[in-house]
Amino acid sequence: MDYESYLEIYPPREFSFEECLMFLNRSDQEILHQMMDGFLYKLIEVEKEFILLKIGYTPHSIQVEFPVNRPSENVRKATAAYVWEWFDMGQDLPSFYEAADRCDILNRLVHKYDGLRMVCMPDLFEALVWAIIGQQINLTFAYTLKKRFVEQFGECLSFERKQFWLFPSFEKIAGIDIDDLKSLQITARKAEYIIGVAKAMLNGEIIKENMLQKLDYQQAKQSLMAIRGVGAWTADYVLMKCLHYTCAFPIADVGLHNALKKQLGLAQKPTIEEINHIAANWEGWEAYATFYLWRSLYE
Numbered sequence: 001m002d003y004e005s006y007l008e009i010y011p012p013r014e015f016s017f018e019e020c021l022m023f024l025n026r027s028d029q030e031i032l033h034q035m036m037d038g039f040l041y042k043l044i045e046v047e048k049e050f051i052l053l054k055i056g057y058t059p060h061s062i063q064v065e066f067p068v069n070r071p072s073e074n075v076r077k078a079t080a081a082y083v084w085e086w087f088d089m090g091q092d093l094p095s096f097y098e099a100a101d102r103c104d105i106l107n108r109l110v111h112k113y114d115g116l117r118m119v120c121m122p123d124l125f126e127a128l129v130w131a132i133i134g135q136q137i138n139l140t141f142a143y144t145l146k147k148r149f150v151e152q153f154g155e156c157l158s159f160e161r162k163q164f165w166l167f168p169s170f171e172k173i174a175g176i177d178i179d180d181l182k183s184l185q186i187t188a189r190k191a192e193y194i195i196g197v198a199k200a201m202l203n204g205e206i207i208k209e210n211m212l213q214k215l216d217y218q219q220a221k222q223s224l225m226a227i228r229g230v231g232a233w234t235a236d237y238v239l240m241k242c243l244h245y246t247c248a249f250p251i252a253d254v255g256l257h258n259a260l261k262k263q264l265g266l267a268q269k270p271t272i273e274e275i276n277h278i279a280a281n282w283e284g285w286e287a288y289a290t291f292y293l294w295r296s297l298y299e
Contacts, residue, residue, distance in 0.1 A: 004076075006063060008063055010062075014094060016114060016115025021035070023295060027140070029147050031150050044079065045166055046082075047072075047075055047078070050157045050166070051071055051079060052068045067159065086122060087118075087120070088120050093288075096288045100289070103282065106281075113295050116291075118244075118291050120241055121242045124201075126167040127237070127241055129149075129197065131234040132230070132234060135233075148185070150165050150167060153173060154167055170201040174199045178195065193229025196227070217247050233252050233253060239287070249286035251279075252272070257270065
């Protein structure tokens with residue numbers, strides 16, 4: 001419902017705003033959204049216009065206010081679509097819950113985190129860069145690097161003495177040098193990868209809407225892995241967090257291994273073979289199973 005000065009978005013019944021916020025608030029280094037006075041604030045760019053969103057939740061709807069300016073009708077529609085995709089509200093969560101009933105581990109988790117939906121990254125460039133930054137380092141340092149990257153190359157809007165940031169555009173990053181990223185403590189190799197992705201997007205070689213989402217899972221994964229710096233883990237991460245492939249499975253993910261170790265009470269992390277055996281009942285929903293297992297690490 002569009003009330004011009006604010007929107008009301010009615011999510012599916014299987015939706016928990018509180019659970020999604022738990023995931024969003026997992027790091028105090030996060031720079032791309034903020035919580036203030038019980039509201040979630042997020043800056044987005046639509047039609048070259050900066051739109052600050054103030055997001056709250058009532059028992060039946062998500063309310064999106066525009067505290068800085070009243071955007072046009074087209075921009076409001078795009079905003080609603082962004083929020084809908086951000087919280088993956090088009091996904092058939094009941095079907096995942098049916099699959100979870102066949103797995104003792106997931107059965108516990110879906111009851112515990114009922115209504116949790118994939119917290120997505122609608123922007124493909126952001127998803128690729130974040131995954132590349134996070135390769136082979138711990139999550140805390142990955143957030144530190146992302147914060148430096150955004151503050152150095154992103155744009156911001158000031159409101160009530162706070163700054164709200166946009167992730168840098170691929171157009172901006174395509175024009176920088178490797179040394180500009182190395183100065184942030186991003187390795188030379190990752191800097192090459194990030195700038196390479198930006199240039200490929202600038203040249204139209206990587207297009208979310210026209211290419212990746214029209215491919216089946218294996219085709220999409222191979223297309224991503226053809227990008228320099230994108231291996232199997234990075235591809236699967238992007239497929240699950242940006243492109244909504246529920247069968248994407250970052251099986252080598254350390255967080256997944258730690259969560260399974262914890263849930264199964266193991267002395268050591270399970271092997272890949274053991275994970276494949278455990279995941280036999282997750283078929284088609286590996287991405288959501290992984291996401292719920294990640295959630296179990298933030299108790």
